[in-house]
Amino acid sequence: MNIDASALKFEERAVFALRSLYSRYGYSYYKMSKFEEYDLYVRNKDFLVSDSVITFTDTNGRLMALKPDVTLSIIRHFRDEPGVVQKLFYNENVYRVSQKTHAFKEIMQVGLECIGAIDTYCICEVLTLAAESLRRISPRCVLDIAHLGIVGSIIEGFSFSDATRARVLRCVSEKNGHELALLCEQNGVEPHKAAVLRRLVALCDRPAQAMPKLRALLAQSGSSRLAEQLAQLEAVVAALSGTDVEDMLRIDFSVVNDLNYYNGIVFRGFVEGVPTGVLSGGQYDRLMRKMKHQAGAIGFAIYLDQLERLGGDAREYDTDTVLLYSRSDDPARVARAVNELSRDGARVTAQKELPEGLKFRRLMKLTDKGAAEIGRDA
Amino acid sequence: MLNVALPKGRLGEKVYAMFARAGYECPEVLEPGRRLIFENPATKVRYFWVKPSDVAIYVERGAADIGVAGKDILLEHEPDVYELLDLKTGICRMAVAAKSDFRDNPERTLRVASKFVNIARSYYAAQGRDIDIIQINGSVELAPILDLSDVIVDIVETGTTLKENDLHVIDTVVPISARLIANKASFKFKNEQIVGIVKALTPLTEEKK
Numbered sequence: 012m013n014i015d016a017s018a019l020k021f022e023e024r025a026v027f028a029l030r031s032l033y034s035r036y037g038y039s040y041y042k043m044s045k046f047e048e049y050d051l052y053v054r055n056k057d058f059l060v061s062d063s064v065i066t067f068t069d070t071n072g073r074l075m076a077l078k079p080d081v082t083l084s085i086i087r088h089f090r091d092e093p094g095v096v097q098k099l100f101y102n103e104n105v106y107r108v109s110q111k112t113h114a115f116k117e118i119m120q121v122g123l124e125c126i127g128a129i130d131t132y133c134i135c136e137v138l139t140l141a142a143e144s145l146r147r148i149s150p151r152c153v154l155d156i157a158h159l160g161i162v163g164s165i166i167e168g169f170s171f172s173d174a175t176r177a178r179v180l181r182c183v184s185e186k187n188g189h190e191l192a193l194l195c196e197q198n199g200v201e202p203h204k205a206a207v208l209r210r211l212v213a214l215c216d217r218p219a220q221a222m223p224k225l226r227a228l229l230a231q232s233g234s235s236r237l238a239e240q241l242a243q244l245e246a247v248v249a250a251l252s253g254t255d256v257e258d259m260l261r262i263d264f265s266v267v268n269d270l271n272y273y274n275g276i277v278f279r280g281f282v283e284g285v286p287t288g289v290l291s292g293g294q295y296d297r298l299m300r301k302m303k304h305q306a307g308a309i310g311f312a313i314y315l316d317q318l319e320r321l322g323g324d325a326r327e328y329d330t331d332t333v334l335l336y337s338r339s340d341d342p343a344r345v346a347r348a349v350n351e352l353s354r355d356g357a358r359v360t361a362q363k364e365l366p367e368g369l370k371f372r373r374l375m376k377l378t379d380k381g382a383a384e385i386g387r388d389a
Numbered sequence: 390m391l392n393v394a395l396p397k398g399r400l401g402e403k404v405y406a407m408f409a410r411a412g413y414e415c416p417e418v419l420e421p422g423r424r425l426i427f428e429n430p431a432t433k434v435r436y437f438w439v440k441p442s443d444v445a446i447y448v449e450r451g452a453a454d455i456g457v458a459g460k461d462i463l464l465e466h467e468p469d470v471y472e473l474l475d476l477k478t479g480i481c482r483m484a485v486a487a488k489s490d491f492r493d494n495p496e497r498t499l500r501v502a503s504k505f506v507n508i509a510r511s512y513y514a515a516q517g518r519d520i521d522i523i524q525i526n527g528s529v530e531l532a533p534i535l536d537l538s539d540v541i542v543d544i545v546e547t548g549t550t551l552k553e554n555d556l557h558v559i560d561t562v563v564p565i566s567a568r569l570i571a572n573k574a575s576f577k578f579k580n581e582q583i584v585g586i587v588k589a590l591t592p593l594t595e596e597k598k
Contacts, residue, residue, distance in 0.1 A: 153577040174515065186576075187472040215580060261577065265471070281574045286451025287469060288573065 015356065022119065022315040026102055028147040029121050029313070033100040036140060038123050041099040047084050049074040055083055058272050058298060063108040065115060077106040082295070082310060085124050086302050096127035122292075122312035126299075129307035131243075134276055134294070135250045137309045141280055141290055142256035144313055149321065151283035154256070155215075155263035156247075159277045159293065160240040161229070163270050165208055168234070169200045183212050184267040207232070211264050218248040221262035240275075247276060272298040276309070282321070289317045328370045331357040335365065335385075336377040348375075348382045391434050391575075391582050394448060394456030396441035400479040400567060404457045405436070407476065411589035433582065445470065445570065454575035455583060460565045461544055465505045471576055473587050474569040477594045481546040483508060483562040488533050489555050491540065502532035503542040512542065512562045530554045 016024060030040070049066050052059060058080070065077040078084065081103050089097065100123040109116045123140065125133050138156065145152035166179055175198055182191040188209040195205030210228055214221055222245060229241055244262075251257055266279045273293045280290030292311025299308050332352050336345045345361055352375065353359040365374070374386035393408070395401040395418075405418050415429035418436050428435040439447055442462055447453040449468040461483055463472065483505065493499070495518075502523040503509040513520045523538050530550055532538040544565060545551065545558055569590065571583055 151578065155577070182472075185470070185472045189475040190472070215576070281577045283574070283578050286449065286572055286574050 020319075021321050022318045025148055025313075025315065025318055026119075026121055029144055030100070030102065032143055032147060033123055033140065036098070036136065038098040038100040041085060041101045041124075043078075043081070043084055043101065043103065045078060045104070046075045047078050047087075049076040051083055051087060052076055052079060055272075055298070055301065057269060058083065059107075063115070065106050078103065079105055079107050081105060081120060081122060081312070082124060082298075083302075086126070086299060086304065086308070089126055089304060089306070091304055091306050092127065094128050096125060096129065096133060099124050099126075116316075119315040120312045121315060122310060124308060124310035126308040126310075127306045129294070129296075129309055131246050131250060134247055134309055137292070137311065138247065138251060138260075138276070138278065139254065139256050141278060141292060141311050142259045144311075145259065145280045145282055145290060146256075148289065148313075148318060149282035149284065152259055152280065153261055154259050154278055154280045154290070155261050155266050156218075156244075156276060156278045157262065157264045157266040158240050158244040158275060159266075159268060159270065159273050160275055161237060161244070162211070162264055162267065163274075164234060164237050164240060165204075165211070165232075169195070169198065169204070171198055179208075180267050180270070183208075184265050186212050186215075186265050188213055203231075215261055215263045215265075218252065218257070218260055218262055222248055225262065243275065266293075268293050270297075272301070278311070280311075280313075282318075284321055285317050287317060289314055328372050330360045330369065330371050332359045332373045332375055333365060333369065333371045334359055334361045334375045334377060334382060336361060336363060338363065340377055345377060348377055352382060390428070390430075391455065391579055391586075392453045393434055393436050394439050394444045394453035395436055396444050396457055396459070396567075397438045398441065400441065400459070401438060401457070403478050404476060404567060407478070407590060407593050408434075408436075408586075410593060411586065413586065413589070448570050448572050451572050451574060453572070454579055455569060455571045455586065457567050458570055460563070460568055461505060461508070463568060463570070464511075464563065465507050467507070468570070469573065471571040471573060472568050473571055473583075474590060474594060476567040476569055476590065479565070479567040481544050481565045483542065483565055484545040484558045485512075485540050485542055485560040485562060486530075486533075486545065486551050486556045486558050487540040489557055491533070491559070493539075499540065500538040501540055501542055502529055502538035504529060505542055508562060509542040530556060 052064050064079050067075055069075045081101055085099060102121045104117050104119050106115055106117055125137050142154045145154060162183055166176060171179060175194060179194055191209050192205055207228055214224060229237055251260060266277045268277045272295050274296050275294035277293030279288040281288055290311055290313045294309045296307045299306055334348055334352060349359050349361050372388060373384055375382040376385045395405055413432045413434045415427050415434060415436055417427045426435060426437045441459060444456040444458040445462050445466055445468040448456040448470050459479060499518060499520045500523060501509050501520045502525050504526055506522050506524045510522055525532060529541045529543045532541055534554060542562060551557060576583055
């Protein structure tokens with residue numbers, strides 16, 4: 012089968028490029044049903060991006076849902092095998108409520124999951140694939156990396172109430188240092204400890220510049236847990252140093268995923284021309300424990316609906332050629348003329364009347380001697 | 390070129406004055422007329438005036454790289470943006486107000502009128518109070534007077550309008566001021582310029598303490 016790449020939309024070309032990339036690294040394609048038992052989402056509601064799920068009753072009376080998420084389904088069907096790592100990628104539609112329009116939306120996602128005996132190599136491989144995915148979408152791209160454990164450990168030390176903790180995490184995700192300082196002050200956090208958190212959220216640098224600052228910032232903490240988490244981040248950064256993706260990486264602690272599900276390395280990808288993050292991922296060992304699995308896991312998803320406007324402006328013409336014929340023309344002659352005109356890949360539409368508003372390069376009419384040009388550029 | 394969305398009106402003029410003092414001037418901005426976009430190639434900044442409640446949308450959607458929005462708008466709409474600086478101007482507060490003779494009866498659902506329904510809902514949810522929220526878009530002070538609501542949640546600057554209508558503040562929900570916000574992707578790709586503006590504006594906000 013020959014595929015004319017120019018006939019594909021930008022996001023469709025991206026899917027081909029990404030599938031090929033993930034296959035090269037030994038990730039196998041995971042095909043799943045559009046539906047899943049609703050129960051799975053009720054038990055893990057907080058993990059979902061939106062609360063609402065489209066449900067229906069199956070023929071056997073079970074309450075089913077149109078998938079709002081792919082990761083939960085993959086974990087549900089995962090079997091623990093000590094020492095083994097399963098590497099999967101998917102390309103699925105998910106159904107979510109847009110937080111802005113409050114209406115359901117079908118979103119095409121491409122993503123991958125690396126589940127099992129996760130080690131530093133696996134984390135680096137997934138980060139590399141995330142960065143390479145972004146590069147295939149646009150050469151101008153950035154992958155923000157953070158260690159969620161570091162933010163979590165610092166905040167835990169402040170003994171905030173659940174409500175304050177949620178507000179603090181929102182401030183972290185907004186790089187809102189002034190309100191962080193205020194919340195810390197109102198809750199009796201010592202100024203020098205609050206300053207650590209404030210400087211942490213302000214960080215947005217390449218690893219070579221960010222890591223010395225981070226080391227200095229956390230040096231005074233005296234927490235062995237923080238030291239261990241910093242060492243994990245340093246090991247990942249060191250392994251990615253000198254690779255093709257190093258230039259794209261930024262250390263930025265405003266990447267905050269749900270602490271109940273995620274832990275360790277979390278990341279978010281941006282490409283120039285798209286106003287929001289197009290890629291989101293991280294280690295989700297806590298979700299694995301909640302779903303009674305011992306294995307670790309890391310993965311990411313790319314939201315292809317965000318890429319729609321990256322492919323340049325809309326097509327200049329609706330079609331290359333319009334072929335006008337009449338009712339009395341022999342259908343076989345019309346078919347031969349269409350084949351002839353489209354032989355070089357041109358788009359041809361055969362019409363009895365010229366459709367209103369149609370933009371075309373050439374207007375042809377079927378005559379006794381074949382197709383004859385009667386107009387251009389309209 | 391960095392696109393900056395400024396809120397139309399008095400607050401926008403004050404904020405522009407801060408940008409100008411910080412070295413990002415574009416004198417045409419203050420010229421009377423119907424133009425909406427102003428550019429200074431020397432400072433690589435393009436300003437545009439938008440309705441104050443729309444600034445956050447322009448920034449979130451990337452039409453503006455940075456902008457200045459009131460904290461009331463940010464709390465109400467929760468846009469996915471970075472909030473980089475409290476400009477400490479446009480200071481007021483979101484408050485609960487009622488008629489002078491109002492006495493709360495916790496046995497009844499409290500009728501709350503407001504333009505800021507999300508802020509009002511969150512405030513009373515944190516107290517576990519059952520409310521009937523009534524969204525109105527103007528002259529909120531009228532609601533308790535005509536018994537449309539028991540209380541209102543609205544912005545209070547000096548309190549003069551409340552006093553003139555025999556209303557008084559019974560609680561402060563949250564202090565409000567103008568905030569510098571940035572689009573998350575722009576912050577990655579125009580980082581140096583945005584951080585430069587934050588650094589230049591910071592000392593000016595400290596003067597306002």
